Amino acid sequence: MGTFTRRDFLQALAVLGITTGLEALLPAYARPRPQVRPLRRQTDGPVTYDLTIAETPIRIGARKATATTINGTVPGPLLRFREGDEVILRVTNRLKEDTSIHWHGLLVPFDMDGVPGVSFPGIKPGETFEYRFRIRQHGTYWYHSHSGLQEQTGVYGPLIIDPAEEPYPYDREYVIVLSDWTFENPYRVLARLRKYPGYYNFQRRTLSNLFEEARERGFWSALKDRLSWGRMRMGATDIVDITGATYTYLLNGRAPEDNWTGLFRPGERVRLRFINAAAGSFFDVRIPGLPMTVIQADGQYVQPVTVDEFRIGIAETYDVIVEPKEEKAYTIFAESMDRSGYARGTLAPREGMEGPIPPLRKRPLRTHADMGMVHGDGDHAGMQHGGMQQHEGREHRPMHHQNQQHQDMSHAQHGAMMAGMMGGVGQPPGMPPEPQPHSKETHGPGNAAIPMVTRSRLHEPGVGLGEDGWRVLVYTDLKSLYPRKDFRPPTREIELHLTGNMERFLWSIDGKTYSEAPEPIRLRYGERVRLILVNDTMMEHPMHLHGMWMELENGHGRHIPLKHTILVKPAERVSVLITPDEPGPWAFHCHILYHMDMGMFRVFEVSEPETAAKTSS
Known part of the structure; x- marks a missing residue:
């Protein structure tokens, strides 16, 4: 029999910090027991998880929906390992179509990578595929389907690998999975984009916008800028393909009104592991009143850099440490890059507390720098x-x-x-x-x-960052620890x-x-x-x-x-x-x-x- 250590117990509590929030996504009759079991250690074999992909009724905010889930939840369960572990992950497909799981960022043999048509055939309905490999790294990662558009419908989850030695001590941690959800069929979303790429952009420039811009920069300058974009049949407001017009932005599977909450004691060092598991959304993350010290990027430790805000691209991960000193609630605010919506949660000393929600900032505009325009080229399109x-x-x-x-x-x-x-x-x-x-x-x-x-x-x-006077993370800030x-x-x-x-x-x-x-x-x-x-x-x-x-x-x-x-x-x-x-x-x-x-x-x-x-x- 395997032993269950104090370390395993603490890891299990961290897991429950995310899974208890996930249960609220399901109707009362369908709420399962916590899906992530304590990590059990066998002395004579690899660490094993069983994952089942199936359609499950869930609730996003006040609306019901059907998601493609892993073990009944969105996001899927948190998988936790230690550097050096040998692992077995048995994935069973209960769908009517093929599925797969890719271990994003993990170094594995190619036939364990989980990309249908490239590294393996995929998992047929009713079948179970066994992934088996040894963990050769540490850090914050995630896993997701690489089949069709299943990632958009809920097939993703967090994955944490503890290092042999922890260079940055902390008192507690939370996993923060950011994602986007649409109540539309994602293939219908794609069909609309193919017919009219600006279908979900409700922030396009209008005649009234022209007069606003004219007041800021002069009429002829504003008009010439409009005409240059028109000649290229592009829009300065084309920031993302899919916006809050159809997306609900989620934090740990919860809509903004559901307010996921992580507890702390004032003075603690709290580690937040941010994962962008969205299908089409970039997020600008800040916690007003609380500086964030970035210690890890894409699972790899970096030299500490303290910022007020960072942009997290789809599939990236960032680990930060915050030290809330006051007995008050702090809002975790993840604003969509195009400013059409946000995901949010709360860090608080007690359940039920909420911090103020910042207003959405003005939607950004593309510039001539985004066109690769030659410096000093005036009003010519670049x-x-x-x-x-x-x-x-x-x-x-x-x-x-x-x-x-x-x-x-x-x-x-x-x-x-x-x-x-x-x-x-x-x-x-x-x-x-x-x-x-x-x-x-x-x-x-x-x-x-x-x-x-x-x-x-x-x-x-x-685009849209750097003009608020806040310290914003940029790629040149990232310097590996080793x-x-x-x-x-x-x-x-x-x-x-x-x-x-x-x-x-x-x-x-x-x-x-x-x-x-x-x-x-x-x-x-x-x-x-x-x-x-x-x-x-x-x-x-x-x-x-x-x-x-x-x-x-x-x-x-x-x-x-x-x-x-x-x-x-x-x-x-x-x-x-x-x-x-x-x-x-x-x-x-x-x-x-x-x-x-x-x-x-x-x-x-x-x-x-x-x-x-x-x-x-």
Whole structure:
């Protein structure tokens, strides 16, 4: 028999902090016992969980719905392990369609990764699939379906791996799963987006908005800006595809009016593990009156950075520590990026307390920087349509910017020379990419427009942030707690362009959808590669690479952070270092569920390692 230790008991209490809230989602007749059992330790075998995916009646706010649940709840149960555990996860499908579970951010053998059509066939109705692997990492992660649009209907849950040693002590913790829910069939949502991509955008510019903008910036300036957007058939208010017009934003499965609550004693160090499990929503998170110290990003420890607000892209995770001193309630406020709604919860010393809910901020607008507009280009549109010749855009470039480009190229050439001396290619490892004019390649009809110049925007907080006087987390703040052991320069570079046509709601990579892609992108086992991501579109894309870490080149040398998901801003050029160390096919895709479904998806194929010994002749 296994033993149940005090540590296990404390972990179970942390689990119940989330599961007790989940029970309220179900009608009284359907409320189950807590679905997450205490983590039991067997001395003679692996840690085992049984998960069942089925349709279940639930309640979101005041409305009833049917969700696709894991063990009867949305989110699914919290799975908790320790670094080094061997685990067995038996997933049973009670649906009428195939399903799957992907362990997001976990390093596993490819046939345990859970991507139908790539790493395994999927789980047929009535069948049980057994995932089995050893835990090789620590941190805050999550798991979700990789089948169809099931993630939107509720198939996701949190996963925590305790480290062998905890560098940041804390007194209590809560898991905060942010997500979005629609009472519509998600395939109907997708069909509407394909017919009219702005269907859910009720914040479009109007004539009355024009006069408001004219008062702020002058009539002719406001009018020219409108006309430039009109020529590109784009909208400055196209922030996200799906908004609060259909979405209810959830915190631990609860609508804002249900007010999930986590308790604390004044003076305690409380760890909050934030997970963005949404299908289509980015959240700007703050706790008014309570600074947050970020200690972990995507499950990996970083050097502490104290902020008032952070943006969490879809599939990202951030761990923060807060220290509430007063005997009062604090509101956890997760505002949607387009300001069309929010999720919220409460930290309080007693049940039933509520803090003030901040008002939604004014909806943001895209700028010419999001179009990759050349600095100083006045009122000219900064993006070119896919069918235009590149030189047409370059004719608008002023002379002083050409000089700046010359300086940028000199820096790039110097970096290439230094890296070459180190046996690598391109810039020295760890440095963000230099600004570059877009190549002549327009990527065909699958790409509506291209930016004139792409550059690193890691230091920017993002659209709608940074103007409130608050400390906002940016990617250049992230500095790993431990230095990289393997910091070899890359021996080759792979550049991929994130492409799309908003009018037709087509999303792709290098202008081709997954079904059009000729073959996998091939990597050699153990090689060092720089992957360059260039966003040709005017929307943010959270890009996720399965099976290996991405080392984000943000300028911190050996302390550059590890990420499994990177939010790439419009007109941005991002570079990451990767070292493939697990053979097999691995998915790479945008984690906006509807973008992935429409084709922003690729497969990286990692070769088998070469044999250590060869027969001598």
